[in-house]
Amino acid sequence: MIAAAGFLERARSLVDEALERHLPRSPDCPALLAEAMRYSLFAGGKRLRPLLTLAAADAVRANRPESEAIADALPAACAVELIHTYSLIHDDLPAMDNDTLRRGRPTLHVVYGDGIAILAGDGLQAEAFALIAREPATDDVAVVARKVKAARVIAEAAGATGMVGGQTLDLQAAGQVPGHPLELDANALPAMHQRKTGALIRASAESGAIMGGGSDAVIAAVRSWGGHVGLAFQIVDDILDVEGSSEELGKTAGKDVAGNKPTYPSIFGLERSRRMADECTARARESLLNVGLDGSQLARIADWVISRRS
Amino acid sequence: MIAAAGFLERARSLVDEALERHLPRSPDCPALLAEAMRYSLFAGGKRLRPLLTLAAADAVRANRPESEAIADALPAACAVELIHTYSLIHDDLPAMDNDTLRRGRPTLHVVYGDGIAILAGDGLQAEAFALIAREPATDDVAVVARKVKAARVIAEAAGATGMVGGQTLDLQAAGQVPGHPLELDANALPAMHQRKTGALIRASAESGAIMGGGSDAVIAAVRSWGGHVGLAFQIVDDILDVEGSSEELGKTAGKDVAGNKPTYPSIFGLERSRRMADECTARARESLLNVGLDGSQLARIADWVISRRS
Numbered sequence: 001m002i003a004a005a006g007f008l009e010r011a012r013s014l015v016d017e018a019l020e021r022h023l024p025r026s027p028d029c030p031a032l033l034a035e036a037m038r039y040s041l042f043a044g045g046k047r048l049r050p051l052l053t054l055a056a057a058d059a060v061r062a063n064r065p066e067s068e069a070i071a072d073a074l075p076a077a078c079a080v081e082l083i084h085t086y087s088l089i090h091d092d093l094p095a096m097d098n099d100t101l102r103r104g105r106p107t108l109h110v111v112y113g114d115g116i117a118i119l120a121g122d123g124l125q126a127e128a129f130a131l132i133a134r135e136p137a138t139d140d141v142a143v144v145a146r147k148v149k150a151a152r153v154i155a156e157a158a159g160a161t162g163m164v165g166g167q168t169l170d171l172q173a174a175g176q177v178p179g180h181p182l183e184l185d186a187n188a189l190p191a192m193h194q195r196k197t198g199a200l201i202r203a204s205a206e207s208g209a210i211m212g213g214g215s216d217a218v219i220a221a222v223r224s225w226g227g228h229v230g231l232a233f234q235i236v237d238d239i240l241d242v243e244g245s246s247e248e249l250g251k252t253a254g255k256d257v258a259g260n261k262p263t264y265p266s267i268f269g270l271e272r273s274r275r276m277a278d279e280c281t282a283r284a285r286e287s288l289l290n291v292g293l294d295g296s297q298l299a300r301i302a303d304w305v306i307s308r309r310s
Numbered sequence: 311m312i313a314a315a316g317f318l319e320r321a322r323s324l325v326d327e328a329l330e331r332h333l334p335r336s337p338d339c340p341a342l343l344a345e346a347m348r349y350s351l352f353a354g355g356k357r358l359r360p361l362l363t364l365a366a367a368d369a370v371r372a373n374r375p376e377s378e379a380i381a382d383a384l385p386a387a388c389a390v391e392l393i394h395t396y397s398l399i400h401d402d403l404p405a406m407d408n409d410t411l412r413r414g415r416p417t418l419h420v421v422y423g424d425g426i427a428i429l430a431g432d433g434l435q436a437e438a439f440a441l442i443a444r445e446p447a448t449d450d451v452a453v454v455a456r457k458v459k460a461a462r463v464i465a466e467a468a469g470a471t472g473m474v475g476g477q478t479l480d481l482q483a484a485g486q487v488p489g490h491p492l493e494l495d496a497n498a499l500p501a502m503h504q505r506k507t508g509a510l511i512r513a514s515a516e517s518g519a520i521m522g523g524g525s526d527a528v529i530a531a532v533r534s535w536g537g538h539v540g541l542a543f544q545i546v547d548d549i550l551d552v553e554g555s556s557e558e559l560g561k562t563a564g565k566d567v568a569g570n571k572p573t574y575p576s577i578f579g580l581e582r583s584r585r586m587a588d589e590c591t592a593r594a595r596e597s598l599l600n601v602g603l604d605g606s607q608l609a610r611i612a613d614w615v616i617s618r619r620s
Contacts, residue, residue, distance in 0.1 A: 029470040032490050033478040037470065090432060095424035113488065114405035115481050118428065119474050122400060122435065126469030129439040133462035141451045148454055151461065152443035159436030160339040160347065164429050168343040171425050178423065180342050 007058075007297050008051060008304070014070070015050040016042070018078050022131050029123075036112050036120040037127075041085050043103045048233075049084050049204040050077035052226065052301060056208030059288075059296035060218050072143060073211035075135035076150045079128040080204040083158045086124035087200075089117050091167060096176075129155065142213075150207040157203030166196025174261060184262040190231065197237075198230030205229070205298070218291050225287040225298065232280035233305050235273055238263040242270065281306050317368075317607050318361060318614070321387075324380070325360040326352070328388050332441050339433075346422050346430040347437075351395050353413045358543075359394050359514040360387035362536065362611065366518030369598075369606035370528045382453060383521035385445035386460045389438040390514040393468045396434035397510075399427050401477060406486075439465065452523075460517040467513030476506025484571060494572040503544040504537075511543060512536030515608070528601050535597040535608065542590035543615050545583055548573040552580065591616050 019041060025034050057073035058066060092099040092107040093114060100110050109117035132151045136143060156162060169192040172182035184192060205226035209219045242265050264273040284302050288294045329351060335344045367383035368376060402409040402417040403424060410420050419427035442461045446453060466472060479502040482492035494502060515536035519529045552575050574583040594612050598604045 024470045024475075030475050030478045030482075032482065032487065033470050033475055086432075090428055093425075093428065095428060113486070115403075115486055116478065118400055118403065118405060119478050119481070122396075122431070123470035123474040125432065125435055126465050126472075126474060130462060130465035130469055133458050133465055139455070141454070144451070144458055145449070145454055148443050148457055152440060155436050155440035155443055159440055160334045160343050160433035162436075164433040164436060165334075165340050165343055168340045168426065168429050171429070172340075172342065176423070176425055177342065 007055070008301075011051050011054045011070075012047050014054070014074060015047050015077055015081065018074050019081065022075075022078060022127070022135070024123075024127065032112075032116065033120060033123060036108060036116050037124055039111065040089050040108050040120065041082070041124070043105060045081070045085070045103065047081060048305070049080040049201060052201065052204040052229075052298070053077035053080055053208035053211075055297040055301050056205045056214075056222050056226075057212030059293045059298040060209045060212040060214030060222065062213070064213055069212045072136050072146070072213075073208045075131050076154065076207040076211050077204075079132050079154055080200060080207065082124045082128035082131070083154065083163075084200060086121040086128075087158075087163055087167070089121040089124070093117060096167070096171060097174075125158070128158075146210050146213070150210045153203045153206050153210065154200075157199040162195050162199030162203075163197075166192050166194070166199070170196055184267075186267055189262055189264070189267055193234040194227075194231065197234050198227060201230035201233060202226035218293070221287050221291040221293065222298070225284045225302075228280045228284035228287065229302050229305055232277045232284070232302070235264045235277040235280070236306055238265055239270065239273055239277070277306055317365070318611075321361050321364045321380075322357045324364070324384060325357050325387055325391060328384050329391065332385075332388060332437070332445070334433075334437065342422075342426065343430060343433060346418060346426050347434055349421065350399050350412075350418050350430065351392070351434070353415060355391070355395070355413065357391060358615070359390040359511060362511065362514040362539075362608070363387035363390055363518035363521075365607040365611050366515045366524075366532050366536075367522030369603045369608040370519045370522040370524030370532065372523070374523055379522040382446050382456070382523075383518045385441050386464065386517040386521050387514075389442050389464055390510060390517065392434045392438035392441070393464065393473075394510060396431040396438075397468075397473055397477070399431040399434070403427060406477070406481060407484075435468070438468075456520050456523070460520045463513045463516050463520065464510075467509040472505055472509030472513075473507075476502050476504070476509070480506055494577075496577055499572055499574070499577055500541065504541065507544050507547075508537060508540030511540035515539070528603070531597050531601040531603065532608070535594045535612075538590045538594035538597065539612050539615055542587045542594070542612070545574045545587040545590070546616060548575055549580065549583055549587070587616060 023037060053073055054070055054077050057069045061069035088102060089108050091097050092102055093109055099107055101107065108120060129151060132147055169182060171177055172180050173184045175181060202223060206219060206223040209222035214222065241263065268276065281302055285294060285299060288299050293299065333347060363383055364380055364387050367379045371379035398412060399418050401407050402412055403419055409417055411417065418430060439461060442457055479492060481487055482490050483494045485491055512533060516529060516533040519532035524532065551573065578586065591612050595604060595609060598609050603609065
């Protein structure tokens with residue numbers, strides 16, 4: 001096993017290297033588009049989602065060699081990061097959240113204009129599915145079947161019933177769709193987040209469990225873990241938005257509050273929000289415990305997600 | 311075989327029915343998003359691309375029952391139409407071509423705003439890949455392998471090296487990317503179109519040949535056919551833009567000329583453009599002749615593409 005302490009660093013560099021290798025470049029792809037896609041993809045992101053994919057593959061691999069399980073899961077890991085990056089680009093557009101700063105740098109549309117930002121996002125989404133279909137390049141029927149299963153899980157999490165659906169609700173809640181207002185209360189807020197960020201986080205872990213060769217029961221447990229961790233991640237994000245400074249976050253802090261966007265702290269208060277995050281973490285641990293994966297890298301990552309400061 | 315004269319009508323109704331059946335609806339998907347996706351998807355499109363997919367599957371099936379080949383290819387057929395529709399929605403945005411009329415109706419962003427139009431497009435692309443991964447729902451290893459192959463062909467055609475790349479070049483050529491101008495000459499214009507519209511048309515036919523169970527040689531022939539037909543389609547489109555009226559086209563005619571966009575007629579003249587389209591058609595026929603598919607529905611569709619008036 002990759003040494004516990006170094007797992008995140010090692011996995012992160014595998015992902016960065018694979019993203020760079022697989023991303024289209026000129027002349028196959030127009031130089032400007034290649035440049036725009038890389039601008040957002042290599043902007044110092046935490047790579048949380050692909051790390052979940054690789055950690056899940058590592059957790060479920062049982063007697064498979066680690067290198068094999070990780071290699072099989074790496075394309076899916078890259079795919080969820082490509083989709084996450086495209087969603088940030090589109091969310092930042094003036095027609096959506098209208099953010100001009102992301103990870104301490106001007107957002108993509110500020111640099112290249114809205115049209116190129118829309119296209120770079122569209123291109124990243126397509127490349128995500130092209131990559132899963134292409135890699136690992138094998139005729140092994142078990143791996144081919146896993147690829148289809150992982151592609152389905154990721155596409156459904158990214159689409160209208162997942163991330164895109166959540167962003168739609170968020171846009172309505174922000175009053176940005178005339179004639180279609182939406183009020184986010186104590187029920188609707190978690191439901192929105194479960195789609196907007198939770199679905200892809202869950203799919204990141206689940207696709208790793210699939211590509212790692214987990215049994216159906218193990219895949220279901222990792223899926224459940226991912227659901228709880230995704231929710232905890234969003235609650236912590238909302239708490240950080242209240243507590244953090246722009247410098248620490250690399251984006252405009254207090255923006256949710258300033259925009260009157262409902263958040264966990266604004267609806268449930270700071271104390272209860274912290275308790276809710278802890279509860280999610282406890283439930284996540286339980287999911288792994290049930291299938292004997294409580295000692296895995298995956299279990300440790302939940303702690304990292306909750307204790308992060310940015 | 312579906313009766314020759316009725317093939318297009320029958321295939322079109324299969325596609326419409328499958329699209330309606332597979333598209334997410336409320337409550338799985340926010341009602342507003344489901345409505346927006348349907349607005350563009352059921353706007354009276356010709357369904358050219360999915361018809362190519364089904365015709366290709368029918369052409370290559372050899373001794374397979376027709377119903378089986380068509381059923382296997384139907385999800386891929388729907389996928390290419392979902393991707394085509396998403397690309398129209400994004401292309402029509404103010405940040406891109408800024409079109410307010412499409413198929414005789416206000417474009418999606420005019421009705422729901424730019425944010426929802428971006429999201430509806432994003433959602434349609436994700437659903438395309440979710441659908442191929444999900445359907446046909448089978449463990450048959452040959453069919454599963456074909457699904458991965460078709461997904462790859464479609465994703466690569468849709469992405470940065472295909473459609474999205476072509477739209478980037480188009481945006482640069484229209485002078486809409488400050489600091490990154492591009493002049494389309496007699497070489498660059500066909501290269502742009504080959505990506506922008508040609509790649510997905512070719513992938514529509516190729517994915518049908520894959521799902522229909524064609525041999526590698528037959529798939530390659532259909533792929534080549536699709537390349538020639540895709541180019542012919544674009545040339546005819548440009549000619550119609552000069553000759554047609556807004557009423558016939560259901561979109562703003564003469565827009566390319568008015569916007570000083572280079573077109574086949576503006577670069578090569580009307581007569582030579584017509585000859586180029588005929589040459590493409592001849593080459594397309596040859597590709598099919600080489601593998602004995604010159605009597606198929608696919609061969610007939612090329613004539614339909616060239617002789618269309620809108």
